Amino acid sequence: xxxxxxxxxxxxxxxxxxxxxxxxxxxPVPTEAVSVPGPAGVTLRALLxxxxxxxxxxxxxxxxxxxxxxxxxxxxxxxxxxxxxxxxLAAAGHPVLFPDSFASRGLGEACGIRGFPAGPLVRxxxxxxxxxxxxxxxxxxxxxxxxLGWSHGGSTVLNAVAEPLPPGLLRAGIAFYPGxxxxxxxxxxxxxxxxxxxxxxxxxxxxxxxxxxxxxxxxGRIEADTYAGANHGFDAPAQLLRTRTLPNGxxxxxxxxxxxxxxxxxxxxxxxxxHGGAAP
Numbered sequence: 080x081x082x083x084x085x086x087x088x089x090x091x092x093x094x095x096x097x098x099x100x101x102x103x104x105x106x107p108v109p110t111e112a113v114s115v116p117g118p119a120g121v122t123l124r125a126l127l128x129x130x131x132x133x134x135x136x137x138x139x140x141x142x143x144x145x146x147x148x149x150x151x152x153x154x155x156x157x158x159x160x161x162x163x164x165x166x167x168l169a170a171a172g173h174p175v176l177f178p179d180s181f182a183s184r185g186l187g188e189a190c191g192i193r194g195f196p197a198g199p200l201v202r203x204x205x206x207x208x209x210x211x212x213x214x215x216x217x218x219x220x221x222x223x224x225x226x227l228g229w230s231h232g233g234s235t236v237l238n239a240v241a242e243p244l245p246p247g248l249l250r251a252g253i254a255f256y257p258g259x260x261x262x263x264x265x266x267x268x269x270x271x272x273x274x275x276x277x278x279x280x281x282x283x284x285x286x287x288x289x290x291x292x293x294x295x296x297x298x299g300r301i302e303a304d305t306y307a308g309a310n311h312g313f314d315a316p317a318q319l320l321r322t323r324t325l326p327n328g329x330x331x332x333x334x335x336x337x338x339x340x341x342x343x344x345x346x347x348x349x350x351x352x353x354h355g356g357a358a359p
Contacts, residue, residue, distance in 0.1 A: 108169065110165075115178055118204035118205065128169050128175040130173065132172065137220050137355060138176060138210070139173045139175045139227050140178065141164065141175050141176065142206060142228030142233075144231050145191075145231040147180075148182060149179075150181075150187050151187070155182065159315060159318070160312065161177065161229075174216075174218050193327060203235060203239045206226060222250065223249050223250040223272075225249070226249060226253065228253070229255045229314075230312075233255050234262070236254040236257065236274070237254055237257055237259065237262045240272050241265075241271065242269045251272050251355075252272060252275070253276075254275070256277065259285075259290040263293050275303075275346070275350045276304070278291070278305045279305075280306060281310055282311045285311060287303075290303060307339075308336055308339065
């Protein structure tokens, strides 16, 4: 049963932040480079992480942030945040597929760039293509894939779950600190599957207000958790707090908030189990 929106707002004490210890990043997870047929003739470069066991699992399509996955002229790689999540998801029985929307089109990073040609709406088609391909593989359980995305990838999740959806393609979507402004302004936007948003209360890159308003407008379909003291990227395993000036002139803050990170890990895994993502 969906929890009421107000009940799902998480407030974490700042004292917990001070007391919590940042854990070291896990060792790199084994990845396999694969090619996925994408939209409009694009072949999507992707990395695949598979569970150790032989049983098929519910696939998770993991959507990178604005930094991409290494650029068109470099070897694909997962950030520590993505590798950490991939290891946790694989341990829970989920195959995890990371389609690279940017390098597959010869593009670099999108952070702070207006009019970027592979925006979240374009990436919606990538997410659908990756989900369809994953569900055809012998390591995937039928019944739909889960989406998980961070920032630019979180905005992609919101676009990818919008009606209309191909039947049986998706089970649910999880969006970490997405930009919700454009989605709120889209006429007729309705999520076709349950959505969980994980938000930082003091995020100055993608402030949570628009996402909370979106969640309130779709309380039957969207759950939103807001973490006190958390900036953008709070779920990274061990990222010191940093600031960055984007190409558009904005200065933004990002980095780990340990209490929020740990709470979000538990929340996401519980959401996956609740929506059919538990290993058999």
